[in-house]
Amino acid sequence: MSPSPALSAIARAPLDLHNRSLPWQIGAVILGTMFLALSSYIEVPMVPVPVTMQTFAVALIGALYGWRLGGVTISAWLIEGALGLPVLAGGAAGAQHFVGPTGGYLFAFPIAGMIVGWLAERGWSGKRVGLAFLGMLISNLVCLGLGAAWLAVLIGVEQAIMAGVVPFLLGAVLKSALGAMVLKLIAGRMTRSGA
Template identity: 60%
Template sequence: MSNVAARRAASAGLLNIGERPLLQQAAAVFAGTIALAIASQIAVPMIPVPVTMQTFAVTMIGALYGWRLGFVTVLAWLGEAALGLPVLANGASTAAFFGPTAGYLASFPIVAALTGWLAQRGWNGRNVGLAFGAMLVGNALCLAVGGLWLAALIGFEKAMLVGVVPFILGGVLKSALGAAVLKALPGRWTTSAR
């Protein structure tokens, strides 16, 4: 395999979408944005930030699609939200990009890319412990960025109390669920190029 082919394969993710024709990649991005919109509606209302399945969907899209297409998919979903489509939690408006949830939303494309990058390097369904680690790192990054943004709005201590600490257990549980799903998927994991 040439270096170019190895790099393409390494960014394809479990589903090898990055190696498929452009139309299939576009369809996968669209399907991913629908999955994210649905995951956004699975929510437990909390103030100022609701608990949703968004981070689960974001990390799974990264692991399944690969870092590049995962990043693009989450960015497309945010683009849909910016256009006013009701794809965010509780049908939130574009005001979500400036309010308490903005940091979490901004972190999502990076979280998908990081999780996908780790999965492509062996932190995937082949090793459930590493898959859990990849998901947990993604969830932690989301909480860190979201918490920092929230701290700028309401102060560090309050942001940690209402925007980070209540979500730690959920992040651990979503990471465990993500790792279990990756482990249960058919074994197409490769030892991807570094």
């Protein structure tokens, strides 16, 4: 029994990759991990956690790919980093980053990407830019919240909030707005091309 047309139209990420062949999906994962790695090199060094474009890329991959393939892609990128490929913030690599100050943020990325992907599949995408912004913002806040929770174990709650959340709030809003605009542009292009 196939899902109803109404349900199929709702539960669909903007790129609709889950309906593509396995080679397409593998290609999407490879391109997605490359995009995530490139976003890691756009960095403003800060202590204990740098500002990067990773949360922008995580939310965008989740929204475009959907929750399943988005989660797989983000997890594959993290595995690459853990195995020693220079794909983390500033070209960092190695498993030690998953237990240091950035560990909570890294583990939050697949969760945040899957949340925004799930929302995008339900219409929180470029066709509804306000909801796309909210989905992106929720993704960023999940990263900050889970990252700060781990950081609090290492340096205490107050310091974790002041060093691991507050400096990143404006960036979260700006990256969410940028992500929503990118989704709107992609949705407009897909509408014009008849996809």
